Amino acid sequence: MSNLIQLNTTSSEPIAKIAENNWLTIQLPASTVEARKQAGKVVLFKLTGEETVTDTQIADTVIPATGKMIVPLSVFIARKEALLSRITSGEIGVWLDTHELLSDLVKNQPDLNVLPIIAVHVERFADGRIFSLGTLLRTRYGYKNELRATGDVLRDQLFFLKRSGFSSFLIRADRSAQDALASLGDFTVPYQGAVDEPRPVFTRYNRAV
Amino acid sequence: MYKYDEIDQQIVDERVKQYSDQTRRYLAGELSDEEFRPLRLQNGLYIQRHAPMLRIAVPYGMLSSKQLHKLADITKKYDKDYGHFSTRQNLQLNWPKLEEVPVILAELATVEMHAIQTSGNCIRNITTDQFAGIAPDEVIDPRAMAEIMRQWSTFHPEFALLPRKFKIAVSGTKQDRAIVQAHDIGMEFYTDTAGKLAIKVWVGGGLGRTPILGSVIREHLEWQHALTYCEAIIRVYNLHGRRDNAYKARIKILVKALGIEEFKNQVEAEWAHLKDAPNTITEAELLRVGKHFETMPYENVAANDAGFDAAIASNPAFAAWVKRCVHAHKQAGYRAVTLSLKPHGKAPGDATSAQMHTVADLAMQYSFGELRVSHEQNLILADVKISDLFAVWEKARAAGLATPNIGLLTDIICCPGGDFCSLANAKSIPIAEAIQMQFDNLDYLHDIGDIELNISGCMNACGHHHVGHIGILGVDKDGSEWYQVTIGGKQGNDASIGAVIGPSFSADEMPGVVQKLIDVYVKERTAEERFIDTVRRLGVAPFKAHVYNKDLSTKTDEVLA
Numbered sequence: 001m002s003n004l005i006q007l008n009t010t011s012s013e014p015i016a017k018i019a020e021n022n023w024l025t026i027q028l029p030a031s032t033v034e035a036r037k038q039a040g041k042v043v044l045f046k047l048t049g050e051e052t053v054t055d056t057q058i059a060d061t062v063i064p065a066t067g068k069m070i071v072p073l074s075v076f077i078a079r080k081e082a083l084l085s086r087i088t089s090g091e092i093g094v095w096l097d098t099h100e101l102l103s104d105l106v107k108n109q110p111d112l113n114v115l116p117i118i119a120v121h122v123e124r125f126a127d128g129r130i131f132s133l134g135t136l137l138r139t140r141y142g143y144k145n146e147l148r149a150t151g152d153v154l155r156d157q158l159f160f161l162k163r164s165g166f167s168s169f170l171i172r173a174d175r176s177a178q179d180a181l182a183s184l185g186d187f188t189v190p191y192q193g194a195v196d197e198p199r200p201v202f203t204r205y206n207r208a209v
Numbered sequence: 210m211y212k213y214d215e216i217d218q219q220i221v222d223e224r225v226k227q228y229s230d231q232t233r234r235y236l237a238g239e240l241s242d243e244e245f246r247p248l249r250l251q252n253g254l255y256i257q258r259h260a261p262m263l264r265i266a267v268p269y270g271m272l273s274s275k276q277l278h279k280l281a282d283i284t285k286k287y288d289k290d291y292g293h294f295s296t297r298q299n300l301q302l303n304w305p306k307l308e309e310v311p312v313i314l315a316e317l318a319t320v321e322m323h324a325i326q327t328s329g330n331c332i333r334n335i336t337t338d339q340f341a342g343i344a345p346d347e348v349i350d351p352r353a354m355a356e357i358m359r360q361w362s363t364f365h366p367e368f369a370l371l372p373r374k375f376k377i378a379v380s381g382t383k384q385d386r387a388i389v390q391a392h393d394i395g396m397e398f399y400t401d402t403a404g405k406l407a408i409k410v411w412v413g414g415g416l417g418r419t420p421i422l423g424s425v426i427r428e429h430l431e432w433q434h435a436l437t438y439c440e441a442i443i444r445v446y447n448l449h450g451r452r453d454n455a456y457k458a459r460i461k462i463l464v465k466a467l468g469i470e471e472f473k474n475q476v477e478a479e480w481a482h483l484k485d486a487p488n489t490i491t492e493a494e495l496l497r498v499g500k501h502f503e504t505m506p507y508e509n510v511a512a513n514d515a516g517f518d519a520a521i522a523s524n525p526a527f528a529a530w531v532k533r534c535v536h537a538h539k540q541a542g543y544r545a546v547t548l549s550l551k552p553h554g555k556a557p558g559d560a561t562s563a564q565m566h567t568v569a570d571l572a573m574q575y576s577f578g579e580l581r582v583s584h585e586q587n588l589i590l591a592d593v594k595i596s597d598l599f600a601v602w603e604k605a606r607a608a609g610l611a612t613p614n615i616g617l618l619t620d621i622i623c624c625p626g627g628d629f630c631s632l633a634n635a636k637s638i639p640i641a642e643a644i645q646m647q648f649d650n651l652d653y654l655h656d657i658g659d660i661e662l663n664i665s666g667c668m669n670a671c672g673h674h675h676v677g678h679i680g681i682l683g684v685d686k687d688g689s690e691w692y693q694v695t696i697g698g699k700q701g702n703d704a705s706i707g708a709v710i711g712p713s714f715s716a717d718e719m720p721g722v723v724q725k726l727i728d729v730y731v732k733e734r735t736a737e738e739r740f741i742d743t744v745r746r747l748g749v750a751p752f753k754a755h756v757y758n759k760d761l762s763t764k765t766d767e768v769l770a
Contacts, residue, residue: 125244125370126247126330126370127370127452128330128367128368128369128370128371128372128447129447129448129452131366131367131368131369131370131447132367132444132447132448133448135367135444139482140482154244156231156240156244156248157369157370159364159366160364160366160367160369160370161366162366163366163367164366164367183227186223186227187220187223187224187227187364188219188223189216189219189220190220190364190366191220191360191361191363191364192360192361192362192363192365192366192436192488193486193487193488194365194366194367195366198486198487199487200361200436200487200488201216201360202490202491202493202494202497203487203491203494205216207214207216207497208214209497209500209501
């Protein structure tokens with residue numbers, strides 16, 4: 001059974017449903033270069049301790065000739081020309097890691113809404129950068145299509161992911177997406193404005209003293 | 210104080226339900242230790258040395274009598290009949306059972322309380338001045354803004370999993386009592402030249418392993434923008450703060466590494482997009498929340514009371530208590546009272562359930578049913594009539610809550626330390642107790658005068674040792690417990706970080722070391738000088754020389770912590 005949760009778009013339905021995953025995620029091949037540790041270099045904080053993608057990895061990434069697929073940001077940028085017709089026909093989405101920069105994506109793809117799907121991959125569930133990335137994609141860059149959380153995605157973060165603008169969640173393979181559905185409704189009336197409901201509680205309700 | 214409406218109540222009720230299910234899944238093996246960890250931490254539950262520790266939120270230190278009665282009942286029913294008030298103005302239970310925490314939370318929810326975000330890598334309890342709303346030197350009562358920020362920060366989705374903990378303090382006085390410079394964000398409210406409420410914003414302060422005082426990121430921020438400006442700061446931090454090393458993950462490290470100018474540029478660039486976004490605070494909301502903190506219905510009483518004056522004149526013990534534990538009030542005929550949780554020889558900040566009931570009753574009878582927790586770990590009755598002070602003193606004294614030592618050497622700020630905390634390198638409570646017993650002479654304590662002694666059992670600095678006039682830090686050296694001493698730290702507007710006087714000491718040596726520091730002060734002080742003034746005038750050298758004279762020098766090369 002699919003482990004993908006997709007938010008429903010109309011209020012007459014339940015919050016979300018289990019949906020088939022129609023997208024193939026393209027992975028980078030493993031790197032032979034040792035991970036570069038960049039601790040202490042301020043400008044590279046976002047990369048601290050994380051691997052950077054090598055040219056070899058990008059060149060070696062295998063992209064099947066047909067079908068809907070989500071390619072890594074680095075591959076999308078480097079091989080965009082070759083993918084152009086498929087991008088235009090809506091067959092290509094992009095995924096990025098939490099340490100990657102949205103500015104890199106936008107620089108290479110000014111109109112994000114050409115992409116039918118963007119996925120943010122979270123390596124460890126406790127990495128809260130994913131929430132800021134989702135928020136920025138929706139509010140700063142005006143992205144309107146499917147925004148998917150992938151990787152170490154667990155039910156106890158779903159409520160926050162939803163509020164940060166994510167519309168689908170690929171639950172970690174060893175966990176039940178069916179069980180996870182329940183956590184999307186943990187809180188009925190959140191206090192602060194966020195992506196899914198921009199108005200804070202004090203402008204939504206006339207609160208009595 | 211703030212009273213919940215149905216929206217607030219629903220949120221804490223739903224939290225109880227959510228956390229109960231998370232606990233159930235953990236106990237059923239559906240959540241791993243690692244997965245459950247941030248969930249329980251963000252609900253204040255630590256796994257400690259002997260048992261779990263549950264930290265209950267006391268937002269900006271405000272409690273009602275009803276709440277304190279409930280807390281007392283909880284310590285009796287689910288713990289060992291006492292609780293520990295912390296330097297974050299919260300209450301900690303040292304012995305709850307993990308399985309019972311959901312039930313405790315359900316009980317707390319019945320009195321509008323919770324343990325939300327009292328730990329974990331998220332925005333923590335917002336703290337402020339314990340004399341908020343009643344201090345004569347107050348410019349702005351910070352509590353309405355603190356409550357608005359509490360609501361905004363509760364389950365803020367974008368900041369649910371930050372690189373590290375995030376502490377905000379607010380203050381509305383000229384004389385800072387909330388240590389705003391030692392917080393990730395500090396906000397000082399003031400009235401600007403146009404007569405409007407404005408905020409001076411500090412960022413990147415913090416104690417812990419790397420003590421740094423905050424830098425001013427904005428001299429003037431209009432109050433409406435408090436939330437969106439914080440969002441800009443925390444977004445930059447969330448995206449760029451280090452996540453590879455927990456010891457370098459606080460915002461202060463990022464601010465220091467980038468430099469305040471570059472950090473400010475990034476924040477301002479972010480804020481350009483967020484300014485005037487829906488989270489901008491409305492006039493109506495500030496008014497609504499402000500109504501919860503309106504002035505108490507004070508009686509129109511004389512500024513002086515003959516009975517009170519007579520009691521002062523005839524009863525030296527009462528006079529001593531008034532001198533140390535009674536504070537000025539903006540309302541004529543009223544005073545604020547600090548009930549000392551620092552009796553000599555007891556763990557600082559601890560209160561038994563019986564004491565909590567007593568304080569709750571005192572608050573109900575004499576102080577409009579409200580009280581506060583101070584970051585110095587004492588309890589405050591904020592609105593007591595002068596004519597009631599004697600009665601309050603007698604009752605407090607009978608309950609062991611009237612040690613006249615507020616602001617004196619034995620009013621020690623102290624974390625739970627190695628007796629309870631699994632992070633600690635060394636015990637802190639026995640050190641506090643030993644020092645209190647060394648100086649167990651009230652006349653002598655009064656002669657030494659104003660001084661702050663702070664103890665932390667490890668470099669996480671829960672006991673705020675860096676800003677103690679005397680700071681004591683527990684360190685581990687090859688498995689044994691040693692204590693490093695700093696002097697010259699200070700909280701307040703002229704905050705400073707203390708300087709280490711030299712190599713560490715064993716526990717047994719500590720009362721003697723503090724004695725020697727005091728001896729130097731008593732010998733060198735001028736008539737007007739407090740301990741901190743003498744240290745600032747003379748520097749560390751004379752203190753160091755006296756402390757490390759011959760009888761201690763044999764030990765000095767054993768530890769260089």
